[in-house]
Amino acid sequence: MVSPTKRRVKVVEPTNSHSLFFNNLESKMTQNPSRHHPALVSLHWLLALLIMLAMGMGTFVLKEIPNASPDKLGALRGHMIMGFAIGALMMARLIVRLRTTHPQVASTGSNALNLLGKSAHVGLYLLVFAMAASGAATALQAGLPQMIFAGSAGSLPDSFAIYAPRVVHGWVAKLLMALVALHVAGVVYHQFGLKDRLLSRMWFGRR
Numbered sequence: 001m002v003s004p005t006k007r008r009v010k011v012v013e014p015t016n017s018h019s020l021f022f023n024n025l026e027s028k029m030t031q032n033p034s035r036h037h038p039a040l041v042s043l044h045w046l047l048a049l050l051i052m053l054a055m056g057m058g059t060f061v062l063k064e065i066p067n068a069s070p071d072k073l074g075a076l077r078g079h080m081i082m083g084f085a086i087g088a089l090m091m092a093r094l095i096v097r098l099r100t101t102h103p104q105v106a107s108t109g110s111n112a113l114n115l116l117g118k119s120a121h122v123g124l125y126l127l128v129f130a131m132a133a134s135g136a137a138t139a140l141q142a143g144l145p146q147m148i149f150a151g152s153a154g155s156l157p158d159s160f161a162i163y164a165p166r167v168v169h170g171w172v173a174k175l176l177m178a179l180v181a182l183h184v185a186g187v188v189y190h191q192f193g194l195k196d197r198l199l200s201r202m203w204f205g206r207r
């Protein structure tokens, strides 16, 4: 019979340099990753697409259809569903942003430009929430949810401009377009001016 001492399996304990390497790697992956979390990346590009669509359709299609047209309710239904989806996904995005680790702030080398970039990011969240809220308030004031989703009889006003939230919705839309343009200009400056490969941080891959 083999004595218990002879059967003992040799366990390789990590040496100090091993543990140091893995500790560093782990801390790099969790504390200071090279990219954003994949959930945040997915939400970023999905929201970019949906917001562009909602802005384009709102400005060039929805607004152009007279309220007396039989097509108006269908167009409003599509816009409202998309608008609510954007509001909900933006909230999910904010939660993911607050709960995941991100790469270090990409510095431009200028404090003023860094502040502008940070303010633009905060502004994008605020304006998108303002769009969803002012759109929802307009719809509630006009009784759209009952008309569109509950099939109740009702008529649209000649123009939604009689409601204050609709006026806000139009102005915030213009501000949001300007801020999106500034955001894109910032990315182009990082990517092609500073050549710091900023875009790769907002894409999938090893963190």
Ligand code: HEM
Pocket: 051, 054, 055, 056, 058, 059, 062, 063, 064, 065, 076, 079, 080, 082, 083, 084, 086, 087, 128, 129, 131, 132, 133, 134, 135, 136, 137, 138, 139, 160, 161, 166, 169, 170, 171, 173
């Ligand atoms: C964040 C998402 C949203 C975006 C990006 C967006 C975008 C737009 C845009 C660009 C317009 C045209 C504004 C103008 O040029 O004056 C518009 C109009 C409108 N939106 Fe939104 N919207 C959003 C959310 C919503 C929501 C959630 C609702 C309602 C539940 C809504 C209801 C309306 C209504 C009723 C109009 C007026 C259409 C007209 O005047 O004929 N929107 N939206």
